[in-house]
Amino acid sequence: MQEIRVVPAASFGTSCLASVLEAVAGIERPVIGLPTGNTPVGLFDALRAAAEDGDADVRTWRPFAIDEYGGPREHPCSNRAFFARYWDNVPGAAPVEQFDPEAADSAVDCRRMAEALGRAGGLDVALLGIGMNGHLAFNEPGSERDSLTRRVELHEASRVSGSQCWGDEVPAWGLTLGLTELLGARTVVVLANGAAKAPIVAAAIDGPETSQCPASLVRTARRAIWVLDEAAASLLQPR
Numbered sequence: 001m002q003e004i005r006v007v008p009a010a011s012f013g014t015s016c017l018a019s020v021l022e023a024v025a026g027i028e029r030p031v032i033g034l035p036t037g038n039t040p041v042g043l044f045d046a047l048r049a050a051a052e053d054g055d056a057d058v059r060t061w062r063p064f065a066i067d068e069y070g071g072p073r074e075h076p077c078s079n080r081a082f083f084a085r086y087w088d089n090v091p092g093a094a095p096v097e098q099f100d101p102e103a104a105d106s107a108v109d110c111r112r113m114a115e116a117l118g119r120a121g122g123l124d125v126a127l128l129g130i131g132m133n134g135h136l137a138f139n140e141p142g143s144e145r146d147s148l149t150r151r152v153e154l155h156e157a158s159r160v161s162g163s164q165c166w167g168d169e170v171p172a173w174g175l176t177l178g179l180t181e182l183l184g185a186r187t188v189v190v191l192a193n194g195a196a197k198a199p200i201v202a203a204a205i206d207g208p209e210t211s212q213c214p215a216s217l218v219r220t221a222r223r224a225i226w227v228l229d230e231a232a233a234s235l236l237q238p239r
């Protein structure tokens with residue numbers, strides 16, 4: 001089941017936050033998958049402000065990174081660096097469980113992440129952006145619904161998007177939670193804003209269910225909420 005929430009661009013961050021707080025409500029120690037990128041910046045800003053004002057309490061949240069670039073661990077464009085900037089300064093935030101792209105064996109590191117997530121009971125909430133090619137975390141087109149946490153080769157579209165920060169050094173591979181772990185969450189919250197995302201959002205919501213567009217598999221989740229600004233929702237069929 002998927003619910004679509006279309007909100008004004010000006011309140012995108014606070015609207016995303018409202019959906020996240022709704023998804024974690026009543027869960028004692030919510031396990032939450034955290035995204036990176038341009039899309040969730042407004043959400044993290046709104047969360048920090050709410051936590052500072054006492055309107056949100058993240059102290060019990062158990063955060064997991066949903067993916068990481070296959071680059072230097074401390075690189076300023078790594079997802080680890082993103083969390084240092086946008087999550088670690090939220091009052092009460094626990095350290096994010098992260099992939100280690102410098103692990104000697106990526107398969108071992110992916111198993112460590114999957115086991116940590118399993119011990120936590122799996123995701124309660126998967127917070128996701130959507131890539132220009134329909135990827136979810138680094139589950140690129142062709143990723144099957146039963147894919148697991150693993151190392152992947154990044155598609156060209158993801159490398160182009162990543163090169164905004166990484167420039168020519170954009171990694172060729174990444175580490176990602178699988179669609180099994182992400183779409184098995186109690187609630188999946190997908191965020192998208194801006195007109196550039198409108199075609200892929202329309203394909204994911206109104207197009208066929210296919211592994212060629214991993215975001216189209218969101219509809220297989222127990223509960224899914226899309227939070228879209230008006231521009232990102234502009235090519236959806238009337239409903």
Ligand code: PGA
Nearest residue numbers: 037038039040129130131
């Ligand atoms: P973006 O990335 O928010 O920077 O557009 C989204 C994604 O690739 O998942």
